[in-house]
Amino acid sequence: MANAIRDEAVDVVVDMSVDQYKELKDDDYLKARYDFETVQSLKYFGLLFNQQHPLFKDARTRRALAQLVDVDAIIDQLFPDGLANRITGPVLPGKSYYNEKLAELPYAPEKAAELLAEAGWEDTNGDGTLDMEIDGSREEFSFQFLIFPSTTSDAVGALVAEWMGDAGIDVEIVRQDFRALYGELNKGNFALAIIGQGFTPSPDEFTQVWASTSVPPNGSNRSGFANAEADKLINQIKVTLKESDRDPLYRRFQEILYENQPMIFLFSPADRIVVSKRFEFEPSSISPNIDFNALVRRE
Numbered sequence: 001m002a003n004a005i006r007d008e009a010v011d012v013v014v015d016m017s018v019d020q021y022k023e024l025k026d027d028d029y030l031k032a033r034y035d036f037e038t039v040q041s042l043k044y045f046g047l048l049f050n051q052q053h054p055l056f057k058d059a060r061t062r063r064a065l066a067q068l069v070d071v072d073a074i075i076d077q078l079f080p081d082g083l084a085n086r087i088t089g090p091v092l093p094g095k096s097y098y099n100e101k102l103a104e105l106p107y108a109p110e111k112a113a114e115l116l117a118e119a120g121w122e123d124t125n126g127d128g129t130l131d132m133e134i135d136g137s138r139e140e141f142s143f144q145f146l147i148f149p150s151t152t153s154d155a156v157g158a159l160v161a162e163w164m165g166d167a168g169i170d171v172e173i174v175r176q177d178f179r180a181l182y183g184e185l186n187k188g189n190f191a192l193a194i195i196g197q198g199f200t201p202s203p204d205e206f207t208q209v210w211a212s213t214s215v216p217p218n219g220s221n222r223s224g225f226a227n228a229e230a231d232k233l234i235n236q237i238k239v240t241l242k243e244s245d246r247d248p249l250y251r252r253f254q255e256i257l258y259e260n261q262p263m264i265f266l267f268s269p270a271d272r273i274v275v276s277k278r279f280e281f282e283p284s285s286i287s288p289n290i291d292f293n294a295l296v297r298r299e
Contacts, residue, residue: 005030005274012295013274014288018083019151021272032277038270039283040094043198044087047145047160047264052224053191054134055143062261063105064115065192068163069264070107077159078152084267089254090197091204092268096243097250102258109167116167123168130168142170143191146181153194156266186216188224195222195263201286203246206234206253225262 002024004010016024025036047069049056056062075084085093088102121130121141130141147157154175161171171192176184184190197209208219211234212226233253240246257263271289275281280296283289 005034008033008276011276011279012290012292014271014290016272016274017151018079018269018272021274022080022083024274035273035275035277035281037273037275037283038083039273039289040085040092040285041269041271042092042201042285042287043196044090044092044268045194045196045266046087047266048185048193048195048223049262049264050188050190050192050223051226051262052188053143054139055141055191058119059260060115060119061121062264064112064119065164065169066105066261066264067108067112067115068167068169069160069266070163071104071264071266072107074156074159075267078155079267079269082270083272084269087265087268089257089265090206090209091250091254092199095204097247099251099254099258101251102254107163109163112167121168128168129170140170141168142172144172144174146174146176146184146190146193148181148194149175149177156194185222188216188222203237204250205238207238210234210257223262225257225260227256227260230256 001013001016002020005013005024006029021036024030049062051057071086075086078084086104087093088104089099091098116130120132122132123130124138125131131138132141133139145157145160147153157173161173164171181193185193185195208214209221210225210230211219211221212231213219214221215224216222230253233249233256237246237249237253240249271285273283273289275290278298280298281290282294284291
């Protein structure tokens with residue numbers, strides 16, 4: 001792709017990898033010939049807990065691990081110059097019902113250690129790994145973390161394993177292709193996994209991903225999240241047509257997810273577009289980020 005752009009053999013490139021975009025957009029030769037644009041995407045990434053796994057049934061444990069992940073450092077290292085925005089839940093900033101009152105969880109190892117201790121985790125045998133009695137058996141805080149085969153995913157996996165290792169949690173990184181990873185998620189054969197979610201510009205409908213009735217194979221609630229109030233809100237949102245009445249329901253739903261922490265919400269990446277300066281265009285958050293029929297050749 002880089003060679004094709006340098007040869008001006010292509011006019012438009014969408015969905016370019018972050019690493020390649022960062023490299024090419026600073027090339028003076030290419031900047032003279034192409035516009036490099038970003039636009040807020042309709043997707044986000046996070047680290048999904050399996051709440052049915054014995055290690056992650058306690059919300060204090062999940063919240064502690066969320067405070068062991070330095071999300072700002074991930075964005076600074078992997079998505080600099082506005083290539084990603086941090087998120088606190090499944091509603092993306094910019095929507096009228098985005099809950100701005102939910103503070104981004106800070107990277108706070110000391111606070112995480114307090115929460116882990118409250119949840120019952122301690123290193124009783126002095127081997128450097130936390131442990132706890134679960135269902136009559138003392139279990140080490142050790143699990144596999146499933147990631148995608150990509151440079152970004154590899155980097156996130158390495159950072160997460162390092163941060164959690166410093167807190168006495170043993171994390172084994174397991175790299176799987178998309179089909180295999182989602183196969184394990186759908187079967188519930190995981191503890192923690194990196195995942196992405198995509199949306200449309202229309203009002204969010206959370207039944208498929210967050211309703212207690214949507215645990216696979218009935219839907220995509222792969223975390224096993226179940227909350228009676230959240231289920232009620234999901235159903236109310238579907239039948240509440242007036243925006244001013246619906247938005248408070250959305251905000252309360254976000255609060256419930258924030259309190260339960262079924263996922264460590266990371267970031268929403270910017271979509272990346274490269275267009276020849278021979279054309280005028282309007283970037284869009286809707287895939288494929290550009291209306292090809294609306295491209296106008298510059299005079």
